[in-house]
Amino acid sequence: MTDTHTLTPDDTAGATQDEVVRAVCDALLPSLEPAADALGDPVLEAYYRDGAVARGIDTAVAAAVPTLDATLRRAIASLAEHLAASGFLDPAAAADPDARIAMLRAAGDASLTHRNAVRQLKSMAMGTFVNAVDETGTNPVWPALGYGPLAYRPATPGETPKNLRVETPDAAAEIVLTADVVVVGSGAGGGVIAARAAQAGLSVIVLDAGPHVTDAKRTQHGAEGGAVFLGRGGLFSETGQMGILAGSAVGGGTLINSMVSLRPPQKIRELWASEGLEGLDGPEFEAQLDRVWSRLGVNTEASHHNANTRAMITGLAELGYAHERLPRNFVADGVSEFCPFCAEGCTHQQGFRASTVVTYLDDAVASGARVFAGAWIDRVTVADGSATGVTGTIETADGQRPLRVDAPTVVVAAGGIESPALLLRSGIGGPAVGENLRLHPAWIVTGVYDEAIEAWHGQIQSAVSFDLTEVVDGEGFLVESLSLNIGSWAGLSPLAEGRVARDRMRSFDRYATWHGVAHDHGAGRVVLDEEGRAALIWDLDDDIDYRVGVRAHQELARMHKAAGAKEIFTFLWRDLRWRDGEDFEAFLDALAAEPPRDHLAMSAHQMGSCRLGADPTVSVADGRGQLHDTSGVWIGDASALPTAPGVNPMITVMAVAERTAEALVATVRKGG
Numbered sequence: 001m002t003d004t005h006t007l008t009p010d011d012t013a014g015a016t017q018d019e020v021v022r023a024v025c026d027a028l029l030p031s032l033e034p035a036a037d038a039l040g041d042p043v044l045e046a047y048y049r050d051g052a053v054a055r056g057i058d059t060a061v062a063a064a065v066p067t068l069d070a071t072l073r074r075a076i077a078s079l080a081e082h083l084a085a086s087g088f089l090d091p092a093a094a095a096d097p098d099a100r101i102a103m104l105r106a107a108g109d110a111s112l113t114h115r116n117a118v119r120q121l122k123s124m125a126m127g128t129f130v131n132a133v134d135e136t137g138t139n140p141v142w143p144a145l146g147y148g149p150l151a152y153r154p155a156t157p158g159e160t161p162k163n164l165r166v167e168t169p170d171a172a173a174e175i176v177l178t179a180d181v182v183v184v185g186s187g188a189g190g191g192v193i194a195a196r197a198a199q200a201g202l203s204v205i206v207l208d209a210g211p212h213v214t215d216a217k218r219t220q221h222g223a224e225g226g227a228v229f230l231g232r233g234g235l236f237s238e239t240g241q242m243g244i245l246a247g248s249a250v251g252g253g254t255l256i257n258s259m260v261s262l263r264p265p266q267k268i269r270e271l272w273a274s275e276g277l278e279g280l281d282g283p284e285f286e287a288q289l290d291r292v293w294s295r296l297g298v299n300t301e302a303s304h305h306n307a308n309t310r311a312m313i314t315g316l317a318e319l320g321y322a323h324e325r326l327p328r329n330f331v332a333d334g335v336s337e338f339c340p341f342c343a344e345g346c347t348h349q350q351g352f353r354a355s356t357v358v359t360y361l362d363d364a365v366a367s368g369a370r371v372f373a374g375a376w377i378d379r380v381t382v383a384d385g386s387a388t389g390v391t392g393t394i395e396t397a398d399g400q401r402p403l404r405v406d407a408p409t410v411v412v413a414a415g416g417i418e419s420p421a422l423l424l425r426s427g428i429g430g431p432a433v434g435e436n437l438r439l440h441p442a443w444i445v446t447g448v449y450d451e452a453i454e455a456w457h458g459q460i461q462s463a464v465s466f467d468l469t470e471v472v473d474g475e476g477f478l479v480e481s482l483s484l485n486i487g488s489w490a491g492l493s494p495l496a497e498g499r500v501a502r503d504r505m506r507s508f509d510r511y512a513t514w515h516g517v518a519h520d521h522g523a524g525r526v527v528l529d530e531e532g533r534a535a536l537i538w539d540l541d542d543d544i545d546y547r548v549g550v551r552a553h554q555e556l557a558r559m560h561k562a563a564g565a566k567e568i569f570t571f572l573w574r575d576l577r578w579r580d581g582e583d584f585e586a587f588l589d590a591l592a593a594e595p596p597r598d599h600l601a602m603s604a605h606q607m608g609s610c611r612l613g614a615d616p617t618v619s620v621a622d623g624r625g626q627l628h629d630t631s632g633v634w635i636g637d638a639s640a641l642p643t644a645p646g647v648n649p650m651i652t653v654m655a656v657a658e659r660t661a662e663a664l665v666a667t668v669r670k671g672g
């Protein structure tokens, strides 16, 4: 095995690499004779006939590779070199797409680095195939997939309350701003602290690297959706065992998340209190949770189950597991609203999704805060052990310009991946920066049903089971449904020959997909790559995490079978698959036999990498959020959490941010 964690530069991208990448796309999406049942149907015939080359996907993917992060670029360069040397470009291979798939499979079997590259190229190619839209706003393959058309359009876009004022500075040689407090990141944590600091009378500037996309402006296209995710949704750990989903836009994760609003368990609060977060186990934090709950309008009345969740509830009930209706920050008046394509972004005129854009950031601006999008912060600046501000670049009306914000108080709230990277680049925070990364590994299993599920239709998640949260040495997982974007599903599902993949995608509307969201026992870490950007190290090397992953796959498979699925499969590297009539126990055994290196987890929750705590050797900031080694720098986001809460973290992140904001305001008022 050639996989290592060394981050060395190797940018050998060139003509051969481009050729290999295009050939990989052609192998994944070859031009095919239409299936027998497609003959005579022009849409279906074109679905099979027009592959990556006819649709320009091969060229688009090759052109996009240089925009990927260094880890992925290096992996793809290495794969391309390996494939070219193995005859991938030879005429015989070109004439046999299935032989090329076999070569890709063999490359991924032998090396996790190459597997990561294969998975990335597949995600890009298949994602483009099913997600790209033409000038009419549609994709010609959607009818073949039973998908679309995207349904809801606001009648009068731009109406209140989605009118957050976000500024774009005029071009200048360097943009220089001043404030009492500068907040880096406008998501769950940053939004709260910006509001509370501004309401306390401090001048506040909020900077977010992502774009400002109001609800009403969103088109609900999967392709557009990528623009509001960190790394355009294509971020993986170095060995590819963990995929990362995180929001990157004004509003951060709150703009695109599933709105599950759960409070942290008491035992976690007690653990964190014992590690130096005073009051977290008692009424003080209860009040902070209540404030968040109330500002976001969290309720269960507006939570409605779609077919995907209903199938999950059936599976749970058949196995004797309980479920609960999820509280969510979905604030439909009249509680009967049920929007289609919710996972593709709320476009409802009333802004049903209570993201920070329509709550805390709105409050912040109402109290005088200024919000800027497209502002990438490279460093926190420090003099004599105290914060002096931040530097980076900002999108102006006339392109990118250098940015400097002078401010004695800096709130680092760039999320669990980017906050530690910012501190590492700045050389502050001490030895714990980037360590202790918790991810809530999510294990995903899909069932194929006889009837239409259309998992993209309706509310993303509306039910949960807590019955399996302590099944492996005290650890376990939540059971929640999952509304997978069709691009994610097509990209991450097991590698298959071109025809098999095309045939399978036609059943997409009958897929129900659920996940076990695990409370991680082990941890990963964030380091800097050779370009000074965040790179993620995570392997499934913790035995408890591995056994929880196996158990999650097995339990979800059992639930699917109990709910009536006719076929069940996973996102593991090997295409483990059960079909009606086959030996189900043998399938469960096969799931248990899958070695750790062949597992794939996804994370939508990145936490703990700048943890709060009393001990500066293992924590970055004190129990109230201020850095141990640099006064005036505060950790304000999910990276502050000492461990994973074991429930979807947004409410916890926001309540801890409420607590940090109180301490920050009190400290500033005291003068230091």
Ligand SMILES: Cc1cc2nc3c(=O)[nH]c(=O)nc-3n(C[C@H](O)[C@H](O)[C@H](O)COP(=O)(O)OP(=O)(O)OC[C@H]3O[C@@H](n4cnc5c(N)ncnc54)[C@H](O)[C@@H]3O)c2cc1C
Residues within 6 Å of the ligand: 184, 185, 186, 187, 188, 189, 190, 207, 208, 209, 210, 245, 246, 247, 248, 249, 250, 251, 252, 253, 254, 256, 257, 258, 259, 260, 261, 262, 375, 376, 377, 378, 413, 414, 415, 416, 418, 419, 422, 604, 605, 606, 636, 637, 638, 639, 647, 648, 649, 650, 651, 653
């Ligand atoms: C698909 C998805 C579904 C989810 N569903 C749920 C759910 O249902 N319930 C739940 O509780 N949680 C959910 N989460 C998780 C939740 O959204 C996050 O835990 C939460 O948003 C984290 O808040 P944060 O403040 O740490 O970071 P974020 O909200 O991620 O905000 C960080 C912001 O910082 C910006 N940024 C990053 N680097 C820089 C930089 N260098 N300079 C300037 N800006 C920068 C980013 O653009 C981003 O907007 C989900 C997440 C995802 C991705």
